[in-house]
Amino acid sequence: MEFLVITGVKLALILFIFMTALAYLQWVERKVIAHVQVRMGPSRVGPHGLLQPLADVIKLITKEGVLPPHVNKFYYLAAPFFAVFMALISISIIPFGTDITIPAMTIGGTTFGPYRTMMELADINVGILLVLALSSMGVYGIALAGWSSNNKYALLGGLRSSAQMISYELPLSLAIAAPLLTAGSLSLRTIADTQQGFYLGFIPHWAIFQFPAPQIFSFIIFMIAAFAETNRIPFDLPEAENELVAGFHVEYSSMSFAAFFMAEYANMVTVCSVATLLFLGGWHPLFPASLGSNFIAPLLLAGCGAVCLYHGLHPARPFDRYTLPAFAVIFFGLAGLMAFPPTVPILMPIFWFLAKLLFLLFLFVWIRATLPRFRYDQLMGFAWKFLFPVALVNLLITGFLVALAS
């Protein structure tokens, strides 16, 4: 009973936060790309376009869902749900932080707790393999969408996507295998926990710096393959708009169109979380608490609050006088929470995990704003002739070094 209640609460929280985060990831992407290209980006709906995701969602829900007459109805309708289902389910095994202990409390004579629970929904001892399995099942959503649309552009997009995802899964798996040799476990929580501690008191024990075999090359290979797995620029051949109109989702509209976007962003978050856990030490900080790593978060948030307050006092637009001080209060409140001793052990791991996750997500957006798209034969040649052999050699060297050290 207790287990069911706790799991239900965690499920609702994670789902709510994750869905909101996906909507705002779209906003972040549009805003970052706009600033890279010296534009403003969304700025009409709410301050700095902050309510734009809400407007987008309302627009997508209320739009008419067109069912073209020439499609294979069952697969056409099932494909977006399949894609989004496989993308959302893998977030349930990503640990965002360490355990939480809720102290015992008495309400109306009955004592509840103390409860102790993990941040993720389930700690599976083959967690990393489950992520791989779900990502390889996600291909079906895109492939079926392309095929059932009964449209040459969509079919080409679906075919490209399945070929690309199978090809890049090999370097991806090999890049994952190398840090597993040093971690010695398949559970995401255990992998992150093996990266605790510091060399010489300040170099973190993360897999990319770790002693017998630093995994920096695995990390780079993993990130390149991850871009291809999530169909992002420079590997977004399945939806290349100058060749294929919009690729596999050309016949989709309304919510089923939104489902593919949700799946893409959810896959991005999953892949970045896995990179964080495998290579960047999960929730372990960049430098030890003795050097003051616990003060980074409150200082950062207080700085944001101060900037908001300053601009609220010198408003550029009439509404800034009211909205920006409100944001300043929220930021100062968060900074206070981050500095409040009882909540520090819970919030600090979440802060460090989110910081690394957001940095990697920013990398995705940054690269989308700067790099052009590959040609299709170059894409395949790169995977099979360069990335795959490099990943193999990297795995061999890692294995050799680990064997020498043990």
Next chain:
Amino acid sequence: MDPLFFLLFAFITVACGVNVVLQKHPISSALSLVAVMASLAVLYLLLGAEFLAMAQMIVYAGAIMVLFVFVIMLLNAGTEATRGRSWTATIFGIPAILILIGALAYFMQTGMPQLGSVKFGDFRGGGAYQVGYALFTEYLLPFEVTSVLILIAIVGAIVLARKELD
């Protein structure tokens, strides 16, 4: 809880297996086969072989069946044309299948009556450690021979494809 899950997923496995044959369209058949692979993975999980379950999902449901679907989509295979069913096949086929299934069930029940967690040869448990340890100690020779066999198959496939291209 376990028997319930077993019954559920065993039913799904068999139903999807039958569906592979019944479906007219190749894509539907291939996807039913994916469902068979996935529910087999759940059965492995119920037996305590979590590593094998995930390998089943990644290799069979994820990679091999994607290639199947890929080829079917590439050839744009349409719905099968059905010919008239032969009456002899219906009359003799169904009893023959029932007898075959009955015989298999009987021999499995008498031959290996002990059901428990998964067991391969001498070692028990299907975790990554147990599978790896058994593969690289006791079963090293069969493992390497299989690798060479697969290598030969890959080289053969490339040679055949080359001839086709020239």
